[in-house]
Amino acid sequence: MKRRMVLSLLLCLALVMTAILAGCGNGDSGKVKIRIGEVTRSLFYAPEYVAVAKGYFEEEGLDVELTTTPGGDKTMTALLSNAIDVALVGSETSIYVYQQGTDDPIINFAQLTQTDGTFLVAREADANFDWNSLKGSVFLGQRKGGMPQMAGEFALKKLGIDPKADLELIQNVDFANIPAAFASGTGDYVQLFEPTASIFEKEGKGQVVASFGAESGHLPYTVFMAKQSYIKKNKKAVQSFTNAIHKAQLWVQNNDAEAITEVVLPYFENVDRDILKSSIDRYKQQGSFAADPIIDEAEWNNLLDVITTAGELEKRTEHSELVDTSFAEKAIEAVK
Numbered sequence: 001m002k003r004r005m006v007l008s009l010l011l012c013l014a015l016v017m018t019a020i021l022a023g024c025g026n027g028d029s030g031k032v033k034i035r036i037g038e039v040t041r042s043l044f045y046a047p048e049y050v051a052v053a054k055g056y057f058e059e060e061g062l063d064v065e066l067t068t069t070p071g072g073d074k075t076m077t078a079l080l081s082n083a084i085d086v087a088l089v090g091s092e093t094s095i096y097v098y099q100q101g102t103d104d105p106i107i108n109f110a111q112l113t114q115t116d117g118t119f120l121v122a123r124e125a126d127a128n129f130d131w132n133s134l135k136g137s138v139f140l141g142q143r144k145g146g147m148p149q150m151a152g153e154f155a156l157k158k159l160g161i162d163p164k165a166d167l168e169l170i171q172n173v174d175f176a177n178i179p180a181a182f183a184s185g186t187g188d189y190v191q192l193f194e195p196t197a198s199i200f201e202k203e204g205k206g207q208v209v210a211s212f213g214a215e216s217g218h219l220p221y222t223v224f225m226a227k228q229s230y231i232k233k234n235k236k237a238v239q240s241f242t243n244a245i246h247k248a249q250l251w252v253q254n255n256d257a258e259a260i261t262e263v264v265l266p267y268f269e270n271v272d273r274d275i276l277k278s279s280i281d282r283y284k285q286q287g288s289f290a291a292d293p294i295i296d297e298a299e300w301n302n303l304l305d306v307i308t309t310a311g312e313l314e315k316r317t318e319h320s321e322l323v324d325t326s327f328a329e330k331a332i333e334a335v336k
Helices: 002-029 043-053 072-080 092-100 147-158 175-183 196-203 212-216 228-233 235-253 257-267 273-285 297-309 326-334
Strands: 032-038 062-068 086-089 106-113 118-122 138-140 168-170 189-193 207-211 222-227
Touching: 032 043, 032 072, 032 235, 043 062, 043 106, 043 235, 043 257, 043 273, 062 235, 072 086, 072 092, 072 106, 072 222, 092 106, 092 297, 106 228, 106 235, 106 326, 118 147, 118 196, 118 212, 138 175, 147 189, 147 212, 147 297, 175 189, 175 196, 189 196, 196 207, 196 273, 207 212, 222 228, 222 235, 228 235, 235 326, 257 273
Parallel strands: 032 062, 032 086, 138 168, 138 189
Antiparallel strands: 086 222, 106 222, 118 189, 118 207
């Protein structure tokens, strides 16, 4: 009996000491923890990885925990359930939540990418490619209602191509299986992200002939967002977070693809280094990485046009309702 009591006391003491030490560790670091959920692991988000790898979050007194929550629905569910504090996902998800009705809307506060990130890949290289070549073809697109597909269709319509009438549009293939479907013979053209597009070129499975990002214009394609309640309670942390992102954006703007590749390489261990460099250079050259975190009204309106054209928007949600540019504006001043 006495032995059991002693063991119990020792166990209790150990638990208490663990809690004390954990508390002391947090106190010594003095850092605020922020849990980030990214919608996918992508080279498209290179500035985010730069912010972590270069220690910009740490400089701002933050301890960030980065996890990948595959898919917009999963990412938003994680944010709404408080499993994460900040989401990196397309702004359209915040609009969908808002239009369903909520007392705690999701606020977009810092932009990371400012164009669509997909490319048009053909089976063969075509130096004389013209978008009208798609007419009468079989086009393997992205998931219906997703931002890549909506931006892709928006770009095609701007170019005078009706995706429903002028070509055979395939949209019933899961995102993860689209590359394999094209490689196995489905479609004459396919809409792909990097690094898959560059991998296809290297393996002789296809050739990039055009960019949807270049055609669809600037829009808040991927943005850091959080619950309105979280932002109100953690204004200082959100400001520090935005400062760190802007530091990374400036670093990416001022360095070439080679240097960026060196920094983000640990986040893509299974991707060939040359492919990484090619992909980053392609995104950098077309201006996909936002130069600053501000989500301006013109970009927001372009996003609304894209979603409306796709028939996925019941009514327009104004910029002032779901966007807070104050943190981005202060970050630009702070990081000068």
